[in-house]
Amino acid sequence: MQEKGFSEEKILKILQKRLCKDQKYSSGKILASMCTNPLEISKKTYSIALEKNLGDEFLFPGSSNLEKEVISMLGVLLSNSHAAGHIVSGGTEANITALWVAKKQCNNRKNEVIIPISAHYSFERAADILGLKLVEVPLTNEFKIDISEVENEINRQTLAIIGIAGSTLLGTVDDIPKLSDISLENDVFLHVDAAFGGFVIPFLKDLGLYEGVFDFEAPGVKSITIDPHKMGLCPIPAGGILFRDTSFLSIINRSVDYIGLGKVNLTTLQGTRPAAPSIAVWTAMKSLGRSGYRSIVKKCIENTAILYEELKKLDRTQVIIKPTMNIIGFTCSGVDDKLVVDKLLKKGWILSLCQTCIRILVMPHTEAKHLKEFVSDLNDVLLSIK
Ligand SMILES: Cc1ncc(COP(=O)(O)O)c(C=O)c1O
Numbered sequence: 001m002q003e004k005g006f007s008e009e010k011i012l013k014i015l016q017k018r019l020c021k022d023q024k025y026s027s028g029k030i031l032a033s034m035c036t037n038p039l040e041i042s043k044k045t046y047s048i049a050l051e052k053n054l055g056d057e058f059l060f061p062g063s064s065n066l067e068k069e070v071i072s073m074l075g076v077l078l079s080n081s082h083a084a085g086h087i088v089s090g091g092t093e094a095n096i097t098a099l100w101v102a103k104k105q106c107n108n109r110k111n112e113v114i115i116p117i118s119a120h121y122s123f124e125r126a127a128d129i130l131g132l133k134l135v136e137v138p139l140t141n142e143f144k145i146d147i148s149e150v151e152n153e154i155n156r157q158t159l160a161i162i163g164i165a166g167s168t169l170l171g172t173v174d175d176i177p178k179l180s181d182i183s184l185e186n187d188v189f190l191h192v193d194a195a196f197g198g199f200v201i202p203f204l205k206d207l208g209l210y211e212g213v214f215d216f217e218a219p220g221v222k223s224i225t226i227d228p229h230k231m232g233l234c235p236i237p238a239g240g241i242l243f244r245d246t247s248f249l250s251i252i253n254r255s256v257d258y259i260g261l262g263k264v265n266l267t268t269l270q271g272t273r274p275a276a277p278s279i280a281v282w283t284a285m286k287s288l289g290r291s292g293y294r295s296i297v298k299k300c301i302e303n304t305a306i307l308y309e310e311l312k313k314l315d316r317t318q319v320i321i322k323p324t325m326n327i328i329g330f331t332c333s334g335v336d337d338k339l340v341v342d343k344l345l346k347k348g349w350i351l352s353l354c355q356t357c358i359r360i361l362v363m364p365h366t367e368a369k370h371l372k373e374f375v376s377d378l379n380d381v382l383l384s385i386k
Pocket of ligand 1: 034089090091092093095120164166167168193194195196227239
């Protein structure tokens with residue numbers, strides 16, 4: 001740090017220069033992000049709440065009540081008006097919290113967690129921190145967890161099963177009702193990672209585009225990750241962890257004597273934590289309502305269908321699977337996917353280059369015209385590579 005402080009003018013000038021290197025969602029060229037532009041009104045309410053600390057509900061009871069209302073709204077979205085939980089920093093913290101509760105609930109007697117190979121790497125982090133062993137099971141040809149493999153792997157050491165509702169790579173949804181049956185039969189904790197899908201699937205169901213059960217409607221589901229900072233159009237950081245009822249939060253409760261005359265109980269990993277994300281999520285949900293989210297998801301799905309059809313028309317691209325939500329994976333034949341991604345990057349397109357495919361997220365900031373322009377550039381790139 002320099003000795004003498006800079007003026008506001010100077011700071012803003014430096015920041016403007018430094019931050020102009022960052023990409024902007026409004027370009028339409030970011031096809032690799034699970035986050036998007038937050039709603040304007042959520043940005044506004046976020047910025048008026050910067051000093052508020054949800055780790056101290058004695059000082060900030062208004063904020064604390066708003067967080068509770070957000071959890072209740074998310075609970076209803078996930079078929080459970082009694083759900084309890086918190087707005088956390090993201091899907092990673094939510095997944096760690098779920099396994100932390102699962103581990104403590106069985107008094108550390110069991111340590112194996114069955115996960116599909118499609119699970120997000122945050123479970124690796126969770127296992128590392130909590131001293132758990134991940135037992136990875138393969139997927140079916142629909143890219144969903146193989147239920148018979150789960151049954152094979154269940155044993156007396158099995159602490160938890162993870163089901164994914166909207167996989168990171170392809171947006172597929174595991175058979176949660178079957179996992180629920182297995183978890184109840186074997187007295188195993190079932191966590192559903194709907195970090196991405198949580199703000200998509202309920203609206204697909206409203207639109208008649210998805211029929212399965214993926215949430216607390218399945219009786220074995222004990223916890224769900226749902227991230228407002230992905231398809232919830234909220235500012236980062238805003239993840240969500242919901243449990244079936246408050247008893248799960250009690251497991252990690254810690255009363256703290258130096259806050260609120262010794263009356264504050266904390267049920268989060270973080271101590272001091274921002275209220276602004278909860279306030280911004282409350283704002284987004286109140287502002288859009290169910291119909292607002294439904295229209296946004298409808299648009300994303302329609303645009304995904306456009307991209308899917310356009311990709312199918314190209315000779316040298318193969319779509320991995322018909323998309324369930326607004327994520328598409330594809331590969332190119334006779335050419336290295338990396339070369340294609342690199343050439344498209346030179347044209348400004350930002351894609352995810354994954355081990356098995358190129359992945360595209362059709363987010364609210366992506367419009368049909370961007371996708372048509374992208375496919376035209378992709379076609380040119382493929383023609384340029386013999
Ligand atoms: C299914 C899933 N779970 C969890 C996460 C982790 O979320 P975050 O990056 O907010 O920690 C992601 C992120 O992509 C995800 O796709």
